[in-house]
Amino acid sequence: MHFHRYEKIWLGFGIFSLVLFLSIVGVSAFGFNHHPTGGLDTIDPEKxxxxxxxxxxxxxxxxxxxxxxxxxxxxxxxxxxxxxxxxxxxxxxxxxxxxxxxxxxxxxxxxxxxxxxxxxxxxxxxxxxxxxxxxxxxxxxxxxxxxxxxxxxxxx
Amino acid sequence: MKAMICKQDRKLAIYHILIAYLAFLIGTFLGLLQVFIRNDGLELPKWLDYYQVLTAHGVLLALVFTTYFIFAFFITGMSKTLGDFGPKARLVLWLGFLVTTIGTVIATFMIIIGEASVLYTFYAPLQANGWYYVGLALFIVGTWLSGFALVGHYVSWKKSNRKQLSPLFAFMTISTIILWKIACLGVVATVLFQFIPWAFGWVDTINVELSRSLFWYFGHPLVYFWLLPAYMAWYLVIPKLVGVEVFSDSLARLAFILFILFSIPVGFHHQLVDPGISSFWKFLQTSLTFMVIIPSLMTAFSLFGTFERSGRRKGGRGLFGWFFKLPWKDVRFTSIFIAMFFFIPGGAGGIINASFQLNELIHNTLWVVGHFHITVGTPVTMTFMGITFWLIPYLTGRKLTKTIQKLAFIQIITWSIGMVLMSTAQHILGLLGAPRRTAYSAYNNHPTAMEWFNGLISNHITMAIGGTILFFSAMLLIFIVIYSLFLLPKADSLGDRVEFPIAMSDNKDTPKFLENWWLWIGISFALIAIAYTIPLMDLIQHAPPGSKGFKMW
The missing domain is CATH 2.60.40.420 (Cupredoxins -  blue copper proteins)
Known part of the structure; x- marks a missing residue:
């Protein structure tokens, strides 16, 4: 598959940013315990x-x-x-x-x-x-x- | 590739377009009602509820309009690039059309009689009349039949053209159909095994969080089912209009494959603030979500490559000289260009929404409504408009007159202005915290709520003005559609005829493995299994007592 040289640079830059971005989100989540809302406990909705x-x-x-x-x-x-x-x-x-x-x-x-x-x-x-x-x-x-x-x- | 497709295939496509624009007509009118209810400018009669209007707006535009238009486009393009449909494929296409339409009619009827004000996401345990879910199921079954017919047509082409790569249009159609079928498995599972037995009273309760997860397994790739046909126009129609060949056949195919792989195992990013799913799985699916950025960047590169190549060939000089050499006076081009332009903020907004913790800021606020309207509401819809301008005259064998082209320009420009006003207001209001999917409410004149609507752009007036302009634009489009269907002058000579613009794509160097569907379907299922097996098992095994149905309207 042929990639244009500029496209390689463009995609390389894009993928690098993506990895960086996901790392920041991941470290913030699992390193600093900054998760979106959750809660795994259940309850009987009628009681x-x-x-x-x-x-x-x-x-x-x-x-x-x-x-x-x-x-x-x-x-x-x-x-x-x-x-x-x-x-x-x-x-x-x-x-x-x-x-x-x-x-x-x-x-x-x-x-x-x-x-x-x-x-x-x-x-x-x-x-x-x-x-x-x-x-x-x-x-x-x-x-x-x-x-x-x-x-x-x-x-x- | 023939200039004109056969009469029976044209008829099929035209019927799909008719239903698409009937849904568009009603759906956009209901949109107009909403902006006026929301600013307290309109009170609905007793027998009509805001949420009924909202449900119909969503179903008719997001599901019905898009799906019928997409199949009209696919049918025309597949007939053009692979040859006339055989009698069997044509029969199944009609059958698919019939079943989809019966489903649409049943679901719409249930909404109209007030038995299904559950919005098009139909979250349990709000319980609509069981027939609403039957209608939705039939709708899906119908699209599956039509999808199978298109796949069958492709397979028979493959049989008589062994070892050849299929034309790019057919490849992209099949990719989209595969994506659609895998995606529908989730919604079919929840509707058939959860909603229908529960709504008809065969079982008492429903596992709510499981149904939400199965819905969003479908709900996100649904977005790509709308988007990929628009991408097809971007990849194939645009180069033809600017006078160049497809930028790279293999990269175009690779992009579509990546969309199949990374648009499905990601539904949890719609449930980031849901209970019942652990953070690990939410994060895993968030990471997979962002993988679609790669084919999106590839698409952006190809498009700008196409523009620049064309502009330079026409003598554009310097860094940006090519930009001014693009065929701006051609409404077929400009409409799609504007559509793409809207996708830049649209895509960026999507990244924000899916950004794990950041989702809490905007979840279920008006921001999401704004996002929706500058993704499916403009990039996708305006691309479909741009296709409509030539597709209908192409199918009816009529001339596209100068007057209609001028009207088409007014139509897309008004749509853009209306959308900028409305969606900007919605984005800002959402950031301030204003909720989505609500009728008019000042929350007992709570100071916080009163503040939302005092901004320069973030006020009810901007949204209403935007909505009104959009409605005007929609009606202009309906006029153009009717005129193109019945009133444009017939093209007598071949030269007068409107063409189906489709660019040449050189597939000499395209690797054969890109068309090895079983390989991609296999990887897709593997990714789905990784992302979904454990969390879904958890939701089933650790299920709380289920919920009874509620009719809250």
């Missing part, structure tokens, strides 16, 4: 309210620097829908759905995850500033999808 931590949803202090926030998503809202967390502390969000697939997205943060029934989505986030943040659902879930929202207050 959400009987299963910890969703039997007592809301903010729970785990230790001095870590808090857990358990949230149930259902059409068309979140419970609880008004929460307060401290700034500068690690917040572990655990979210699941009682019905269809939703999302849990805190605007102006990197918290943006799918909430799939049967699965528990998990994301750890540390708020850098105080204020009121809007939480909304960005996965279509039915007629009232665009009304599905909640608020999180970040305080000192």
């Amino acid at each position: 959400v309210e009987e299963t910890p931590p969703f039997d007592q949803p809301g903010v729970k202090r785990l230790d001095e620097n870590t808090y857990e926030v358990a949230i149930i998503a259902e059409a068309f809202g979140y419970s609880p829908n008004n929460i307060e967390v401290p700034v500068g502390k690690e917040i572990i969000f655990r979210v699941t759905s009682k019905d269809v697939t939703h999302s849990f997205s805190i605007i102006n943060t990197n918290v943006n995850m799918m909430v799939v029934p049967g699965q528990i989505s998990e994301k750890s986030y540390t708020f850098k500033k105080t204020g009121d943040f809007l939480i909304l659902c960005n996965e279509y879930c039915g007629t009232g999808h665009h009304y599905m929202q909640a608020e999180i207050k970040v305080v000192e």
Whole structure:
């Protein structure tokens, strides 16, 4: 197969950039533990309210620097829908759905995850500033999808 | 290669075009409704829901318009480059057309009567009427039949031309069909074994995350099923229009092979923020995703090589002199050039979306909608428009008049302007956090949501103006289509006739192994097995209790 000399340079440069790019993403992910949202725990979608931590949803202090926030998503809202967390502390969000697939997205943060029934989505986030943040659902879930929202207050 | 294909084959192609543009007409009108609902400028009547409109817009444009147009293009090109279809292949093509159309009608009917407002991604456990899924399944089966007919035609050509490489058009068609068939396995599996039994009540629950994964196994190569026919025009039609041969036959074939290999085992990059899939597998598929950058770079190089070669041959001097020697006044060329140009930000946006952690920033925001419209909505669609301008007169044996060419220019320019306005607004709004797939909402006048729409470009007005211009452009295209079908003057002499522009491709030095399909299919399945076996097994073995169906509209 004949490659034009310029094409060899072009593809060489392209492949080199690609390798470099993937290495940066990979090192950031596996070296610095910077993964996209996940969560491998499962749950019975019909028994959400009987299963910890969703039997007592809301903010729970785990230790001095870590808090857990358990949230149930259902059409068309979140419970609880008004929460307060401290700034500068690690917040572990655990979210699941009682019905269809939703999302849990805190605007102006990197918290943006799918909430799939049967699965528990998990994301750890540390708020850098105080204020009121809007939480909304960005996965279509039915007629009232665009009304599905909640608020999180970040305080000192 | 004959100048004109036989009458029966032309009829087949024309019927496909008719359905494609009927879907385009309805689909773009629904798009117009959406931009006005979203800025609170329009309230739908009680019997019509925003999400019903949105579902129909997606299904009719992204699935129906594209698929029918692609088959019209394939049928015409295969008949032209390999000779008339035999009676058997033609029969199967009609059968495929019929089954696909029955599927389309059933699915559309279910959307219209409000039984399937689940969007074209139909994520479980939203549950549509079982017949919606049957319609989708028939749609796929129909395209498979048509695909088999094209493959059969190719095989019989191969039999009478032993040891010869097939013409490039046929090679690329077969690559696309192979990609499509392997890709459909995922959606067929989930629709047949998960959705249909569940929607008709034969089973109570569905494994949601598994269905999402099987859908996206299909959902990403679906994008390449739209894109590769456009690439065919870029590789084969463009060189002819600028008066040169194909840049490199072997590299063109290699690029298509790489697309088969690297467009399928990558669906997890649509599920980067999904639970239930471990980070390792997400990262592996992210890496495979980026491999398609290689054939994309090859394509970009070939195209610019083609342009420069042509421009220099016509006397263009200096570093960029060739650029001004390109046939800008030829709407067949300019339309596709603009389409390619849109693919530069489109492709770059795609890299951002698939960039693992970065996905959290834009996932399911309006950014994705903007991305969609400057990938399938313009590079692919405008290439199809550019093909339409000559394909219909070619098939109907009519002359392409100056007036229609002028209208065609207005059409593509308005489409470009409308798309720049709308998609730029969508990209910016998405970065700010505005969600996709939502009717009008200010989130109880939440200050964050109010801020989104106060920008110079990021506001509802820009999107509505863009959408309106796009609709005007779409209607102009419908006019051009109808005019080309029925009203253009008949070409009397051979010289008057519109040609099917297809460049010569020198395959003297092309290695034979590139056409060893079983080799590539084998590697493709091996890659799929590596990327999918363990995570899918995990989703099945560690499945939570399944979900019942919900009708939330």
